[in-house]
Amino acid sequence: xxxxxxxxxxxxxxxxDGKTRFTCLTGKALFNYLKSDEGSKKEFDxxxxxxxxxxxxxxxxDKLNKHLKDKERRKYxxxxxxxxxxxxxxxxxxxxxxxxxxxxxxxxxxxDSDDLIEEITRKANIQTLRRxxxxxxxxxxxIVFLLYLTTEPLTEYQLADARGVTQQAIHKYKVSILKKxxxxx
Numbered sequence: 001x002x003x004x005x006x007x008x009x010x011x012x013x014x015x016x017d018g019k020t021r022f023t024c025l026t027g028k029a030l031f032n033y034l035k036s037d038e039g040s041k042k043e044f045d046x047x048x049x050x051x052x053x054x055x056x057x058x059x060x061x062d063k064l065n066k067h068l069k070d071k072e073r074r075k076y077x078x079x080x081x082x083x084x085x086x087x088x089x090x091x092x093x094x095x096x097x098x099x100x101x102x103x104x105x106x107x108x109x110x111x112d113s114d115d116l117i118e119e120i121t122r123k124a125n126i127q128t129l130r131r132x133x134x135x136x137x138x139x140x141x142x143i144v145f146l147l148y149l150t151t152e153p154l155t156e157y158q159l160a161d162a163r164g165v166t167q168q169a170i171h172k173y174k175v176s177i178l179k180k181x182x183x184x185x
Contacts, residue, residue, distance in 0.1 A: 004030050004044060004056035020060050043067060084123060132184035140177045147174060 004025050005013060011021035025033055033039040043064060044056035059067045094102050133141065146154050156174065160167040 001026060002030060002054045002056070003049075004034070004058070006033065006039075006042070006058045007060050015060075022057070084120070086120075128184050132181045135180065135184070136177065140173075140180070143170075143173060143177060 005011075005022035006025060007020060008023040009021055011023035013022040013024060014020070015022070043059045045059060045067065046054060046056045049055050094104060096102060133144070136144065143159070146159055147156070154162070156167045156170045160170045163170070
């Protein structure tokens, strides 16, 4: 059963600091309140009690800005975790291993075969490289591809011959492209 506590100066429940009073709404009264103009504009901190019932506590106006900033931060952290491919875990939790065995946090982390710092650095470098390459024009990207990324890279002389320019012109262009890329690192 859902229980939502709304700010009410005559409410029977008090906040931990005693400065705010709340009234508990359930069932039809809660439904009607949340559908009302007043209720639809309210922000609630929602959690679940030990029975799995949903609990909502209205955020008082004086705490709303902080709550919204925290909510945006949590959303950003979650989005960043998904993008990086990592999940933050609690130190106090136990986890079920691959074979069904219950493991402590230390046992889960104890895998020395993965160097976490190295993996994070590698992923950050890949992201930086993608941004750097995205900054190149199509002609600059073509030069980088032909000189470095293809299975059989061309020499500056071969590329110059194919483009009908001098090797020095290709070299200068390559150096300017590398300077442009270096700004990202």
